[in-house]
Amino acid sequence: MQTKHSNGWLRANRQKIAPWVFLAPAMLFFTVYVIAPIFQSMWYSFYAWDGIGEKEWIGWGNYIELFDDDRFYVSLKNNVIWLLLYMLAVPAGLFVALFLNQNVWGMRFYKSMFFFPFVISQVVVGLIFTWFYNPNFGIVAVVWEFFGATPPSILGDERFVTYGIIFAGLWPQVAYCMILYLTGLNNVSTDQIEAGRLDGARGWRMLRYVILPQLWPATFLAIVVTVIGALRSFDMIAIMTQGGPYGSSNVLSYFMFEQALSEYGFRMGYGSSISVILFLIMMVFICYFLWVMYQEDRRG
Numbered sequence: 001m002q003t004k005h006s007n008g009w010l011r012a013n014r015q016k017i018a019p020w021v022f023l024a025p026a027m028l029f030f031t032v033y034v035i036a037p038i039f040q041s042m043w044y045s046f047y048a049w050d051g052i053g054e055k056e057w058i059g060w061g062n063y064i065e066l067f068d069d070d071r072f073y074v075s076l077k078n079n080v081i082w083l084l085l086y087m088l089a090v091p092a093g094l095f096v097a098l099f100l101n102q103n104v105w106g107m108r109f110y111k112s113m114f115f116f117p118f119v120i121s122q123v124v125v126g127l128i129f130t131w132f133y134n135p136n137f138g139i140v141a142v143v144w145e146f147f148g149a150t151p152p153s154i155l156g157d158e159r160f161v162t163y164g165i166i167f168a169g170l171w172p173q174v175a176y177c178m179i180l181y182l183t184g185l186n187n188v189s190t191d192q193i194e195a196g197r198l199d200g201a202r203g204w205r206m207l208r209y210v211i212l213p214q215l216w217p218a219t220f221l222a223i224v225v226t227v228i229g230a231l232r233s234f235d236m237i238a239i240m241t242q243g244g245p246y247g248s249s250n251v252l253s254y255f256m257f258e259q260a261l262s263e264y265g266f267r268m269g270y271g272s273s274i275s276v277i278l279f280l281i282m283m284v285f286i287c288y289f290l291w292v293m294y295q296e297d298r299r300g
Contacts, residue, residue, distance in 0.1 A: 038279065045272035051260075055269075062273035071247050072274070075255040078162050079231060079281075082251060085166045086173060086230035090222045093177025094215075098207075100178070101185045111182075118175035126239030129168035130155065155241055158248040165249060169236050173229060177222040184218030185211075224289050231282050252278040 045062055047055040066072050100111050117125065132138045133154040141151035154164040188211060196210040212219075234253040237243060243250040243258060250258070252274055258264065260271020 041272040041275050041279075044269055045276050047269040049268045050266045051268045058269070062270050065270065066273050066277070071250065071255060072252075074247060075250040075252045078249065078251045079233075081162055082166055082169075082230040082233050083227065085163070086170065086226055086233075087223070089170055089173040089177050089226050090219065092170070092174045093179075093222060094181050094219075096174065096178045097181035097185060101182060114175055114178055116175070117172040118179065120172070122169075122172065122235035123239050125168060125172055126236045129164070129171075130240050133164055156245055158245055161241055161245065161249040165236050165240055168240065169229075169233060173226060176225065180218045180222045180225075181215060184215045188214045220289075220292070227285050227289075228282065231278065231285070252281075 044055075046057060046059055048058050048061070049055040096114055100107060100114060133140055135141050135151040135153045135156075138151075140154065144151040152160065154160045192210055192214070193206070196206050201210055232253050233251050234257070237249055237251060237254045238257075241249045243254050247255075256271045256274040256278065259267050259274060265271065
């Protein structure tokens with residue numbers, strides 16, 4: 001009797017249960033491989049541990065050392081520079097998308113060329129720009145020598161290295177933002193454009209008052225992925241400079257790797273404290289973006 005009652009309840013609620021059944025494996029993996037490691041890192045940050053031997057409880061010792069470490073402030077400053085300059089990818093992606101959103105001969109070829117940086121690996125991008133910046137045979141050296149100047153060592157100069165890496169990272173990031181905007185432009189209402197033309201909107205006024213408001217979802221997504229990409233920048237630095245020269249191009253993610261996992265580190269507790277700080281910084285932005293989305297849903 002109880003079995004029949006249970007079967008009847010399942011049949012009556014199967015539409016409510018089905019989504020949770022399909023979500024359960026993903027939620028399990030997300031909990032095990034994302035949520036649990038976050039709290040594990042927070043716990044490890046209160047220990048002195050080399051990853052193999054016994055853990056030694058030191059409380060806030062790692063954080064006290066971190067906030068007294070000049071390398072931490074250099075990495076934090078570079079993350080801020082990454083964040084500010086990486087945002088150039090959003091307007092650049094918009095203007096490239098507007099250029100490519102035309103019905104002219106050969107536009108598919110041009111789109112594929114602009115799309116190309118997004119599909120290749122960050123490792124390949126880093127290697128390409130390392131060769132470009134090479135002061136002996138790179139394109140930068142050729143241009144400088146053409147004008148009779150001495151080529152700069154961009155990746156070997158503390159003043160220029162961070163900006164050189166960011167410029168390399170912007171190449172695929174602009175392509176990604178361009179894809180988001182091209183998708184958004186396909187959903188722009190032609191009726192509103194025609195109404196704008198009848199009201200005399202042309203050029204910049206058409207873009208500002210008619211097209212951009214309709215592109216807000218694409219703009220919001222482009223800002224989110226660009227901010228997160230800037231804060232967790234790692235691959236380009238690992239390939240192009242390994243944090244050099246003298247740690248001047250370090251960011252928090254690579255500094256964490258350097259302290260916890262590289263041959264010079266094996267300080268899991270100290271590396272975990274860096275990861276916690278980076279996580280808290282990212283959470284500020286993530287919470288803000290979630291709040292904006294919530295406000296948009298309420299107005300919608």
